[in-house]
Amino acid sequence: MVIAYIRPDKNFLAVHEQLQHVNSYAIANGITIDEEFLDHTSQNKRLDERSEVTKYFQSHAKATLLVYDVWVLSTNMEDLVQMVSCLMKNEYEVHFIKHSVIMSQRSSAMLILGLMDQLRQKLQESAKRVIGRPKGSRSSSKFDVYINDLLTYIREGKSVSEMARLLNVSRSSLKDYIESRELRQVASGSLVSETTDNAEERVIDTIVCPQ
Numbered sequence: 001m002v003i004a005y006i007r008p009d010k011n012f013l014a015v016h017e018q019l020q021h022v023n024s025y026a027i028a029n030g031i032t033i034d035e036e037f038l039d040h041t042s043q044n045k046r047l048d049e050r051s052e053v054t055k056y057f058q059s060h061a062k063a064t065l066l067v068y069d070v071w072v073l074s075t076n077m078e079d080l081v082q083m084v085s086c087l088m089k090n091e092y093e094v095h096f097i098k099h100s101v102i103m104s105q106r107s108s109a110m111l112i113l114g115l116m117d118q119l120r121q122k123l124q125e126s127a128k129r130v131i132g133r134p135k136g137s138r139s140s141s142k143f144d145v146y147i148n149d150l151l152t153y154i155r156e157g158k159s160v161s162e163m164a165r166l167l168n169v170s171r172s173s174l175k176d177y178i179e180s181r182e183l184r185q186v187a188s189g190s191l192v193s194e195t196t197d198n199a200e201e202r203v204i205d206t207i208v209c210p211q
Contacts, residue, residue, distance in 0.1 A: 001063040007039040024186040047079035061090040114203040155189040
């Protein structure tokens with residue numbers, strides 16, 4: 001089973017932006033997503049308060065999990081360690097799309113530590129400044145609920161006019177949405193940067209040690 005896990009966080013990517021990258025990655029790699037788990041409830045909650053999430057993951061052992069980046073799992077380092085440990089114990093294969101790396105029981109400890117240290121650095125940087133809306137982020141749209149339908153329509157070759165009629169929405173507004181969200185690039189998988197052979201090495205190289 002392949003699960004796309006999306007968790008909004010005000011300091012990182014919005015839901016629709018995560019969906020863009022996850023869908024584009026899946027298309028580019030010939031992966032069929034069986035379920036989408038959109039976690040709206042855990043914005044500021046610790047892992048022991050996220051029973052819906054933990055029960056869901058425990059009930060889908062040996063699944064493939066698609067997430068945009070490490071922070072989607074948790075932005076609390078203690079919880080992140082526990083979540084990663086439990087995912088590995090339950091034989092998950094986790095694809096971190098931003099880094100083009102796959103974490104599993106076979107992964108090196110250095111890869112896992114490198115991913116965690118990247119998040120540690122981000123959180124450390126964030127603590128040094130006042131965080132507002134992330135640069136380049138977009139506000140939510142009424143069309144976000146249709147994103148998977150739109151990707152299907154685009155892959156089927158439907159025109160904007162056809163899509164607008166099917167969804168009973170304004171053609172011009174829908175056209176603007178498709179262009180602003182780069183949905184044609186998502187549908188073709190071209191939003192994903194080319195995977196390199198040294199992706200894991202690049203993650204490990206980002207580890208910062210104290211002087």
